[in-house]
Amino acid sequence: MNILVIKCGGSIINELSESFFHSVNQLQDRGYHIVFVHGGGPDINSMMEKFEIEPIFEDGLRKTTAEVLGIVELMLAGKSNRSLVHKLETHGIRAVGLNGSDGGILTGGFIDEQKLGAVGEIQQVNPELLGILLEKGYCPVLTPISITGEGTKLNVNADMAAGSVAKALSAEMCLFVTDVKGVLKDEQIIESLTETETLGLILDGSIHGGMIPKVNTALSVLNKGVGEVMIVSGKDHFYEAGQFIGTKFLQEEGVIQ
Ligand SMILES: Nc1ncnc2c1ncn2[C@@H]1O[C@H](COP(=O)(O)OP(=O)(O)O)[C@@H](O)[C@H]1O
Numbered sequence: 311m312n313i314l315v316i317k318c319g320g321s322i323i324n325e326l327s328e329s330f331f332h333s334v335n336q337l338q339d340r341g342y343h344i345v346f347v348h349g350g351g352p353d354i355n356s357m358m359e360k361f362e363i364e365p366i367f368e369d370g371l372r373k374t375t376a377e378v379l380g381i382v383e384l385m386l387a388g389k390s391n392r393s394l395v396h397k398l399e400t401h402g403i404r405a406v407g408l409n410g411s412d413g414g415i416l417t418g419g420f421i422d423e424q425k426l427g428a429v430g431e432i433q434q435v436n437p438e439l440l441g442i443l444l445e446k447g448y449c450p451v452l453t454p455i456s457i458t459g460e461g462t463k464l465n466v467n468a469d470m471a472a473g474s475v476a477k478a479l480s481a482e483m484c485l486f487v488t489d490v491k492g493v494l495k496d497e498q499i500i501e502s503l504t505e506t507e508t509l510g511l512i513l514d515g516s517i518h519g520g521m522i523p524k525v526n527t528a529l530s531v532l533n534k535g536v537g538e539v540m541i542v543s544g545k546d547h548f549y550e551a552g553q554f555i556g557t558k559f560l561q562e563e564g565v566i567q
């Protein structure tokens with residue numbers, strides 16, 4: 311089965327273009343079985359603002375108290391997931407929305423409970439339910455919320471969750487859909503990046519903020535049996551005439567997998 315994992319960023323989830331859905335339709339026609347994992351950072355922030363809670367991030371990860379976790383789950387499972395599934399359905403894509411923790415799909419552990427609260431990293435992905443849905447022609451649409459072995463819910467960065475899903479399913483491709491055309495330098499899109507080049511751009515400050523976890527996840531996925539990894543835009547076509555448009559991550563020359 312040709313599996314494609316598409317991570318939809320919170321930056322773009324409410325503004326995905328018709329061209330984006332057209333690209334998804336084309337990829338389905340080409341025989342790709344698609345799993346979506348989505349974020350929702352901006353929606354979580356605006357709900358926190360309504361509750362007058364200041365968002366705190368440590369290295370790009372949201373400090374998640376019990377109260378914040380309630381808001382995170384409310385927004386990811388109750389808003390972002392519902393809205394993405396609905397949009398996919400209205401574009402002819404049969405989609406089933408699930409919390410990552412449902413059916414033990416994403417199990418995880420705390421990263422640093424003292425420092426970050428209920429923030430997790432994925433330890434295991436259970437592919438069974440995803441496989442059943444994909445075989446029947448449905449696209450699973452997952453929030454990045456995971457659950458520990460003891461049944462505690464954890465907030466996981468959506469880029470990291472998508473990377474774990476892509477690795478576990480040995481996906482042919484993993485795409486990170488965001489609000490820019492790819493990795494930019496001096497406002498120009500960089501068509502391909504090796505690990506060394508990427509680390510250089512982080513060091514010189516060209517890659518910053520939310521792009522850092524994205525490129526780090528992209529590199530870690532590429533080295534773990536996922537064929538191709540790209541950062542693409544949700545504003546335009548990201549697939550046209552058989553070509554993907556965005557920044558592609560490349561193995562270093564001379565590195566044998
Ligand atoms: N070199 C770069 N190229 C492109 N975007 C960058 C770069 N460095 C930082 N960014 C920022 O990263 C943002 C995308 O990350 P983020 O907002 O976390 O997206 P998402 O919600 O899609 O995961 C861009 O909108 C841009 O502001």
Ligand SMILES: CC(=O)N[C@@H](CCC(=O)OP(=O)(O)O)C(=O)O
Nearest residue numbers: 320349350351371372466467468
């Ligand atoms: C631990 C952590 O930071 N979780 C993220 C989960 C959502 C996410 O990653 O959304 P984006 O794709 O929009 O960034 C958060 O609470 O914002």
